[in-house]
Amino acid sequence: MTDTAQPARSHRRRYGLRPTMKDVAARAGVGLKTVSRVVNGEPGVTPDTERRVQEAITALGFRRNDSARVLRKGRTASVGLVLEDLADPFYAPLSRAVEEVARDHGALLINGSSAEDGDRERELVLALCARRVDGLVVIPAGDDHRYLEPEIAAGIATVFVDRPAARIEADAVLSESFAGARDGVAHLIAHGHRRIGFVGDLPHIHTAAERLRGYRAAMAGAGLPVDGSWIALGPTDPARVRADTERMLAGGGPAEPVTALLTGNNRITVTVVRVLAALPRRVALVGFDDFELADLLTPPVTVIAQEPALLGRRAAELLFRRLDGAADPPRRVTLPTRLIPRGSGEIPPQP
Amino acid sequence: MTDTAQPARSHRRRYGLRPTMKDVAARAGVGLKTVSRVVNGEPGVTPDTERRVQEAITALGFRRNDSARVLRKGRTASVGLVLEDLADPFYAPLSRAVEEVARDHGALLINGSSAEDGDRERELVLALCARRVDGLVVIPAGDDHRYLEPEIAAGIATVFVDRPAARIEADAVLSESFAGARDGVAHLIAHGHRRIGFVGDLPHIHTAAERLRGYRAAMAGAGLPVDGSWIALGPTDPARVRADTERMLAGGGPAEPVTALLTGNNRITVTVVRVLAALPRRVALVGFDDFELADLLTPPVTVIAQEPALLGRRAAELLFRRLDGAADPPRRVTLPTRLIPRGSGEIPPQP
């Protein structure tokens, strides 16, 4: 028996009487390298030897230690994904798509939520780098990614998605936020609205800024003035959105209240839908991002749809292209959005 | 300069001119161990030496290689999560909660989707074990988890969540599927229904079987017969659910059509809501799992709510308790469900 000397091996982990290749080799009566060959399916082992090794493996419950393998080979066959919130219905399909592509390339996915906090993003990214993930897909929260420069220089491929990197050149896969928002507002204008509000995300977030720009462009393009009170930017949490929206709809200031709204993302849209549902007056609504059940609400919600799964897939594909050696300069891929009229965006202005 | 000899070091990774502690030590003019002390914040380094080491670290862009560290220390400070689908709105908060707890314990989360396929689950779990994750949280898809025995024996703590392990004793955190379904059906019966259908998941899935059992128990408890055509089990994909539901609502057989439905999970509920929305006749509905916007539909959907985030948190907490050495026998934690009446479950029977 090999495993009787337990107390003497106090340097092993508490539970960890993990057999190693050496143990397997001893048990099978072969050399270490032969075990390695069998475990990795390399050629040059007689069927008979292979069988004996396999037996030893199952008898001992051997499982190759990938940490050691990684240390030797340099590649971890894993990629990191850093996003804002795993539980956000917009990011869930994105992360699923990244996982799918990673799987096709034999890689595991390690992921973490930054909670929209730049410091936490940095901490997470660096932890992933310390683990030597082969590559990173990042939905950035921070506003300065120079901390990634040494990592990228050291060979950790990095692709940003949904928002571009700040202060460094890097691959990015984005949706057309500007054009999408502009088209959404133009759609409302085409339906007769002249006083249109925008409830958006924090302005330092790239997509939020772009969508605001799109909103302004559409208004300016139609020669419509924009009152300051028609724009409410802030965190996505429901209380803030609710308060801002109610304030905007109440009017009260010198300007008359808006008759239509553009919302900056799916979380905001859902909260605004709740506010509007409780309102006697009918207010038109176009929401950025599609969301489940939008078509079954009353009225069904008109949206500017992105394809989160496609964002994720494209980002991951680009990442693996880099890992395969593609060395052309950083590229920015942009995916179109699509306006889906469902009802809420076609409500005419009501006083 | 230290990094001029690039071509000679062909054994390094393509990009990977990663400085090591040795490089840092050379540059700072100190010993290797001193660098290790600084990097890990261990005591016994003069402020002056520490400063020199820090300078070398930033100058070289050094980042500790955690693979090597893991190899030495035995612990990876990471846990694995295997679930059915990252993008499922039920599992997203669960995985988020696991991540949160892991983070509190300084661990990273590695996760993968099994796509409800037992082989893929096994493959994923074993890949995670090979990476020597400290522990695993598993939403099982397979029906035999004996393959995990050597891993668990070797010290990889494992907690099952949402569904119990099959054919092994292991920790599990579950919702009360039986009682929840039974109460949901009892609710429909209390509102006058006598012909109630159940549209559920594949019967080999533990929760699906339990919910079916709950359905039957409630019907039997009220002395109501159950026609075979009132039960439709199968995969969650919309086409199947739609077809089965339409068939059930059409009646057509010897039994009269059902006047109310219990649906077995959130994905199924959403599809059934779509079917019912297109129907002239009003059919009562109670759905297992709460879902976003259920309260804004017409009618609002009565649900049996679980708390996915709590499931995840409890599972992760139990996992880390195990990792901290808790060695009591496997336990099964059960969380209650809550019936939330919103309208669809209170519709009286219509012929």
Added chain:
DNA sequence: ATGAAAGCGCTAACAA
């Protein structure tokens, strides 16, 4: 306070 040596479990290079 600091460093030298050994070795974690594996793979690459080279013998036999």
Added chain:
DNA sequence: TTGTTAGCGCTTTCAT
């Protein structure tokens, strides 16, 4: 076909 040796980058142990 099979085995031996060196060493991946780090932590541990033990000297100094």
